[in-house]
Amino acid sequence: MTSLSSSEAFSLAKKYLVGGVNSPVRAYSFVGGTPPFIAKAKGAYIYDIDAHKYIDYVNSWGACIVGHSHPEVVKAVSEQASQGLSYGAPTLLEVKLAQKIAQEVPSMEQMRFVCSGTEATMSAIRVARAYTGHHHILKFHGHYHGHSDALLTASGSGVITQGLPGSAGVPPASVASTLVIPFNCPASLEKVFAEHGKHLACVICELVVGNSGFILPQQDFLDTLKNLVKRYKVLVIADEVMSGFRVGMGGAQKEYDIQPDMTVLGKVIGGGLPIGAYGGRAQIMSLVAPQGDVYQAGTLAGNPLAMASGLATMNILSQEGAFEQLHTRTTQLCKGLLECAQRHGIDLVSANLGGMFGFAFSAKTIKNISTLNALDHNIFKTFFHCMLRLGIYLPPSPYEACFISLAHSQEDVEHTLAQADKAMAELKDSLKP
Numbered sequence: 001m002t003s004l005s006s007s008e009a010f011s012l013a014k015k016y017l018v019g020g021v022n023s024p025v026r027a028y029s030f031v032g033g034t035p036p037f038i039a040k041a042k043g044a045y046i047y048d049i050d051a052h053k054y055i056d057y058v059n060s061w062g063a064c065i066v067g068h069s070h071p072e073v074v075k076a077v078s079e080q081a082s083q084g085l086s087y088g089a090p091t092l093l094e095v096k097l098a099q100k101i102a103q104e105v106p107s108m109e110q111m112r113f114v115c116s117g118t119e120a121t122m123s124a125i126r127v128a129r130a131y132t133g134h135h136h137i138l139k140f141h142g143h144y145h146g147h148s149d150a151l152l153t154a155s156g157s158g159v160i161t162q163g164l165p166g167s168a169g170v171p172p173a174s175v176a177s178t179l180v181i182p183f184n185c186p187a188s189l190e191k192v193f194a195e196h197g198k199h200l201a202c203v204i205c206e207l208v209v210g211n212s213g214f215i216l217p218q219q220d221f222l223d224t225l226k227n228l229v230k231r232y233k234v235l236v237i238a239d240e241v242m243s244g245f246r247v248g249m250g251g252a253q254k255e256y257d258i259q260p261d262m263t264v265l266g267k268v269i270g271g272g273l274p275i276g277a278y279g280g281r282a283q284i285m286s287l288v289a290p291q292g293d294v295y296q297a298g299t300l301a302g303n304p305l306a307m308a309s310g311l312a313t314m315n316i317l318s319q320e321g322a323f324e325q326l327h328t329r330t331t332q333l334c335k336g337l338l339e340c341a342q343r344h345g346i347d348l349v350s351a352n353l354g355g356m357f358g359f360a361f362s363a364k365t366i367k368n369i370s371t372l373n374a375l376d377h378n379i380f381k382t383f384f385h386c387m388l389r390l391g392i393y394l395p396p397s398p399y400e401a402c403f404i405s406l407a408h409s410q411e412d413v414e415h416t417l418a419q420a421d422k423a424m425a426e427l428k429d430s431l432k433p
């Protein structure tokens with residue numbers, strides 16, 4: 001088994017695992033080719049079973065923000081493992097993590113831990129519907145909120161990467177109360193609120209978008225949203241599964257001064273172990289069982305290993321200068337990529353915030369998923385494969401954001417840019433008519 005190559009491993013995988021993977025984007029169906037099978041990861045680097053080393057800009061889709069296998073995180077998890085893997089009973093660890101999160105994200109007065117972002121968004125919507133007594137929810141085209149039925153329409157991430165409008169197996173009734181409008185479009189917001197505002201339970205939104213490429217919110221959009229939800233008394237659910245503790249310590253809501261009624265977290269707060277959390281104003285969260293009558297439970301929720309990993313990760317992230325370092329590196333990367341594209345006469349835009357960034361082979365800024373859909377993705381595919389061959393591990397889809405960790409050094413960034421220069425030179429050759 002150990003001497004298999006990635007392509008042999010993928011053939012074997014396809015026999016037993018659907019599509020050879022446990023999450024669609026991992027299969028490389030968009031970019032083509034065979035995904036590297038991973039043997040290990042340490043710091044900023046990830047290694048495949050073919051003995052290639054890559055600088056990792058996926059970082060488990062953002063979760064591993066302090067770098068892979070950080071000694072303090074490994075220590076916390078192993079110490080906890082020796083004390084038991086799961087009890088199905090309260091622990092002090094989960095209280096400590098909740099306390100830490102509430103301190104950094106004050107809109108989350110009370111919260112509940114679950115095992116994935118999907119569960120967290122699904123549960124938050126259930127609470128919002130119970131609280132308001134309304135059933136309709138509003139989401140934005142290309143935003144991904146996990147794979148629960150009501151949210152699997154006009155979704156981002158793997159759904160759009162696979163070119164699907166939604167998902168088979170979702171009954172029309174499940175999405176009948178889900179309204180979808182374009183992101184960063186104040187006029188669409190005005191229109192949908194005028195028609196449906198009175199019976200909307202909530203607006204769920206990736207304030208900083210990481211699932212239709214990387215997109216920052218425009219101020220006029222945020223201002224309109226703030227005014228409308230106030231006027232119509234509609235709850236705002238900030239889906240910060242990706243942006244929470246990733247774009248800044250207090251998430252996108254702090255960066256953009258938004259006070260959501262509820263917030264959903266995942267990824268970083270588990271430091272690489274399965275986790276999700278939803279929370280909000282105590283008055284709203286008091287509806288959740290056992291205090292209230294909105295039912296939601298989990299055998300492994302608040303799992304001690306995930307709590308230990310999350311706490312250790314948070315402690316490292318809280319150190320002075322952590323987010324400044326992340327932001328400096330992503331700024332340097334984005335600036336470098338732009339300069340590189342310019343040198344080669346290639347259209348490119350990029351954006352970054354904290355430890356998250358994105359780029360697109362586009363002449364126009366990416367405002368929402370429509371801008372992205374209009375691009376020729378063959379350019380991305382060629383660039384992606386050049387970079388992979390040159391030892392740079394990027395997300396295998398233009399619909400995903402990129403991530404760095406505290407382990408990424410300035411040298412790693414410089415090396416990445418040098419490789420990008422070679423890749424763009426190749427790209428230019430391949431673009432010649």
Ligand SMILES: *Cc1c(COP(=O)(O)O)cnc(C)c1O
Nearest residue numbers: 116117118144145146239241242
């Ligand atoms: C990853 C993600 C989810 C889903 O989380 P899972 O843990 O994969 O279920 C939901 N919302 C956003 C914004 C995400 O990035």
